[in-house]
Amino acid sequence: MSRALVALLLLLPLTLSAQERARNVVLFIADAGGTSVLSAASLHGYGAPRRLFVQRMPHIGLSTTSTATQIVSDSAAGMTAIVTGQKTHNGVIAQSASAVRGTSDGEPLKTLLEYAEERGLSTGIISNDALTGATPASLYAHVNDRAMTAEIFKQVFAPRFGDGPDVMIGAGRPAVTKALAAAGSDLDTVARPSERAVLSSLSDVPSKATRAIVLLESSTFDMTEAIRAAHRMLSKNRKGYFLMVEGDVHTDRVRPGLDRMVMLDKAIEQTAALVGRDTLVLFTADHSFDLRLRGGLLATPLLDGIDEAQELSQTEKRRDVRTPAVRMDNGHTGEEVLVAATGPGAARVRGYMDNTDLFRVMLAAFGWKAE
Ligand SMILES: [Zn+2]
Numbered sequence: 378m379s380r381a382l383v384a385l386l387l388l389l390p391l392t393l394s395a396q397e398r399a400r401n402v403v404l405f406i407a408d409a410g411g412t413s414v415l416s417a418a419s420l421h422g423y424g425a426p427r428r429l430f431v432q433r434m435p436h437i438g439l440s441t442t443s444t445a446t447q448i449v450s451d452s453a454a455g456m457t458a459i460v461t462g463q464k465t466h467n468g469v470i471a472q473s474a475s476a477v478r479g480t481s482d483g484e485p486l487k488t489l490l491e492y493a494e495e496r497g498l499s500t501g502i503i504s505n506d507a508l509t510g511a512t513p514a515s516l517y518a519h520v521n522d523r524a525m526t527a528e529i530f531k532q533v534f535a536p537r538f539g540d541g542p543d544v545m546i547g548a549g550r551p552a553v554t555k556a557l558a559a560a561g562s563d564l565d566t567v568a569r570p571s572e573r574a575v576l577s578s579l580s581d582v583p584s585k586a587t588r589a590i591v592l593l594e595s596s597t598f599d600m601t602e603a604i605r606a607a608h609r610m611l612s613k614n615r616k617g618y619f620l621m622v623e624g625d626v627h628t629d630r631v632r633p634g635l636d637r638m639v640m641l642d643k644a645i646e647q648t649a650a651l652v653g654r655d656t657l658v659l660f661t662a663d664h665s666f667d668l669r670l671r672g673g674l675l676a677t678p679l680l681d682g683i684d685e686a687q688e689l690s691q692t693e694k695r696r697d698v699r700t701p702a703v704r705m706d707n708g709h710t711g712e713e714v715l716v717a718a719t720g721p722g723a724a725r726v727r728g729y730m731d732n733t734d735l736f737r738v739m740l741a742a743f744g745w746k747a748e
Contacts, residue, residue: 411665455663494539507549673702
């Protein structure tokens with residue numbers, strides 16, 4: 378056998394495993410986690426570049442984040458593109474670009490979660506932001522304005538396909554309670570007709586449960602514990618599951634934002650070890666954020682002086698925070714974000730991609746065709 382042929386045969390299993398079908402897909406969204414946030418998180422968390430797990434994943438690409446009309450995206454348009462394969466306007470949740478935000482509906486766009494529900498898979502959503510926030514809502518709700526919190530929550534219990542999201546773990550209990558009260562309703566009234574309960578703690582989930590809604594008071598829960606609980610429930614379905622995990626990493630407050638990115642990255646690494654070889658793990662951001670590395674030395678802690686600078690900008694009512702190493706201007710930005718993947722189907726992540734391409738990457742990993 379020629380050496381070239383031997384080399385080819387040795388490489389073949391690798392190539393095939395990256396192309397084969399996934400039973401499960403776990404999508405991680407770092408909300409506002411652009412590449413500069415990743416660079417800063419690695420320097421902040423580990424004192425060196427390229428130490429994050431997402432920076433070491435085997436398949437990477439870049440994704441645009443533009444909306445149907447705008448260069449800079451919010452979470453609603455950003456997530457709608459990623460999970461429906463179609464672009465819409467800022468503020469619009471999983472409706473076509475014929476929608477006018479806050480005024481009139483567009484066509485509902487079928488989401489990856491709905492594809493999975495229709496095919497009998499289990500589905501889950503975890504977020505350390507509100508479960509009715511624009512990122513999670515884009516998977517299960519269809520509204521013309523992300524601010525319609527009560528309507529978004531009601532749509533959890535009125536699914537267009539299957540029986541709706543099976544597992545939901547996340548923050549936002551005060552906001553949802555308040556929005557439902559303003560609409561003359563409450564959590565139990567909305568949930569009871571579908572025989573579901575809205576739990577307030579992970580420890581309330583029965584050990585044999587396959588479905589659960591856990592709406593927490595605060596965003597400071599243990600993400601890894603939530604992922605383990607979701608995995609325990611979702612992986613009981615032999616057909617497979619789709620799980621989306623959102624970590625809010627907006628760095629308007631630089632230190633806590635970067636701390637959250639380091640924590641999310643650890644959760645992704647632990648998840649990749651937990652889920653097994655039949656699972657595509659995909660990481661990206663819905664849009665970038667205006668955090669820049671402007672100077673500094675690798676040997677010096679990245680965030681030296683940041684707490685004082687953050688306080689000063691608050692006192693002076695400025696949007697920006699500046700130290701010799703870091704400059705933060707409080708806003709989303711329009712440049713490409715990292716896409717990183719491991720597991721079956723991960724090889725489709727490569728080069729410059731569009732945010733709508735990620736929908737097709739996940740659909741193809743499951744072996745499904747877009748309608
Ligand atoms: Zn966002």
